Amino acid sequence: MTAFGDPVDAVIIGAGIVGCAMARRFSLEGASVVVIERAPDILSGASKANSAILHTGFDAPPGSVELQCVQAGYDEYMQIRKDFNLPILDTGAMVAAWDDSEEGRLPELLDQALLNGVADARLLSRAEVLAREPALGAHVRAALLVPREVIIDPWSAPLAYATQAKALGAQFRFNAGLLSARLDGRLWHLELPAGTVTARSVVNCSGIHGDTVERILLGEAQFEIRPRKGQFIVFDKAAAKHLRTILLPVPTARTKGVVLTRTIFGNLLVGPTAEEQEERERPDVTRPELDMLFAKAVELVPALAQAQVTAVYAGLRPASEEKHYRVHSLPEKGYFCAGGIRSTGLTAALGIARHVHGLWAQSQAASGKPTVAPQTFTLPNLAEHLPRDWQTPGHDGIVCHCEMVTGREIEAALGSPLPPGDFGGLRRRTRCAMGRCQGFNCLARLASLTEGRLSVPIAPEVDR
């Protein structure tokens, strides 16, 4: 069995949003880190399918770890985003009430927002709602406005965290699912398909497999993942003109509900559903649920009846048997867990990373390592409302015309410090083939451009 180098301070299991943020935080604080990921690329599980909203925490449980992490994550994102060229689309959000009972709940939601320190939240009358969003269904009653909720690029942000971690020395191992683990005194030996990683501690960021990984490591798990499927429909860019503000429903005890929002890429998105299921590997889309989402979007904004669909997708959120985050640790074993991050992970990741690193640092006998000077760099902008590569001279022509992705951007992604491992990874880094034609025009060209450069190629065979 191959051993991958010397023992590191921490192995981070899972390169989703939380794992990427964790790798960055640990690296910034001077810890040596290996990230192991079962998929060929970062963001391959729940992290690839979210609604891309940066939350204020207005509706999080007061006093919770989740609220603390969401707000710390929000603040840190805003603080670092310019260094990395990470965009925001400043939309604000409205929790819209559509009947008596929902309208009756708005004041308590406002109270909760104020209690959570979201001081600029305020109620809007029906007239104010319609003045702000004239395309909404006329039966809207009132809304809670949360001005600081914004839209971000859900893939570039974690890519920035991971890339910074890598620049600071973190190693990433893909196609590296955990097979078994052994704690030998103070050292963890994690067996992977291609060898063994040795580390002084383990941070479980395994999302949908969080409980499975905990069981492999500890023999039992303190929590149980109950996968919750969320399906989404992305409408074509022409639909985005109908809505400016993120439209949230009045939440239920179980879920934040179906959101209608613009994306930073210039589309309109409706979803997610919240379907409890056992299945962990198969995020399929299903017709009745897609029909329901489409009907819901039309109910909220009637003009969407004519909207074209660009994409549909589903993700499996790592909900657990309890509503709150499952953050816990066994410092004597060097085990730390950020589990059950079911829905606010995109925002909270930076905060979760700080929180878990704090737990880890307390457990270290000598915490004398200095904070490392951050290696900053800028990511290519993919946001529709900001200057894109195709607008800058010298690109090698446009490869994907729906999303206006240039040959130069494709090449830059393939040659980046954390290059894509599969086609999905290339799409998330560039937007290629994510537009209305879904590769009708560019798929074959992309297969050639990526030949030999993805661990899972777009097309397996060459016929010359």
Next chain:
Amino acid sequence: MIAETYDVAIVGGGPAGLSAAIELKRRGVEKVALCERGAEAGGIPRHCGHPPFGMREFGRILTGPTYARRLVAAAAATGVTILTKHAVVHAGPDGLLTVATPAGIQTIRAARILIATGARETTRAQLLVPGVRPLGVMNTAALQAFVYQEGRVPFRHPVIVGSELVSLSAILTCRSHGIRPVAMVETEQEVQARPAFFALPRMLGVPVMTDAQVLAIEGSPRVTSVRLRLAGGTETALACDGVIFSGRFIPEAALVEASALALDLGTGGPVIDQHGRSSDPNIFAAGNMVHPIETAGHCWDEGRRVARVIAAGLANAKDAEPDKTPGRRIIAGAGLKYVVPQRLTPEGKGTAPTLNLRALGAARGRLILSDGSGTVLRTQNINSAPKKPIRFPLAGLDLAVDSSDLQLRLEPRP
């Protein structure tokens, strides 16, 4: 900064755009630019490596790529300025085109604009097809680009969804590259192209399953099977390594939408009059963007016709400010998906057009054209396959009598 001024700027270098460009030059229009967003002009035929193309244009049967090369060569020979890697992102009411080029964003000014951006096939996502999203799911055009342009085979045993002409083109493409389709699946109750054509899949041993629903696409990272519910309700799984979604063409209308031209919900393309003029009198449209979908030969012919109108307008000072009256609307009534053109304008009323229409499903019965008062002006019996183009000539009718909306509807045969 305005880089260049032209008499006519054509957007899209497929058969319609190329034939329009050639015709404009032949009619003495001096400066004609053709903006093609790809690396080369020629359009969809470039990756249809099989006949029949070119009968109407060149009097002989060619493969798609040969046909495309000939059209491009003819355009270049007549002095058309072919601007490849020029993606037009906006067409303004003042004749200004915003163009993305490798040298950055440029502005082109043209007295007239012709949009001929063609059509594309409906995607798996637009059809809301259930299942997971593995590699190996694509449209026919993507498959053809794989094999004819990139020399690659994306799969060996795909399922073809759809039964239009292009679905048969998909079979031909597969067979010429050692790809053996597992089945052809049609969700409607009958095949969408002329039934006689389906001797081809039968001869090649590709089962054609009509009235079958795709329950799920399975596999990760590549397609491993497609689950179907067959006519009669039996569920089955077909082992396969790819899925080709063929046909159900929709216009490539992003530029039309971005430029705020009036759209027709039936075609998904711009509203045009019988001369190909859009809601902006200086912007014309031709080809499959206005009627998804016709043959390359039809688009070529249409490009020529619209070019003649544009050339005549440019030559005639009186017509330089064209008639902006909306004209008579033609409404696609019951049983019809669309009717093109959607408007009849008074100018050039001597040339009554032939309407181009599609039925919703199979067209069996009687087409009835009536005016605003409900008076029946003309009827025509019809019996054709679902996706087959239907022509309804207006010749001989005096349509200048009033300006009420015309309505064409299909009365199904009892």
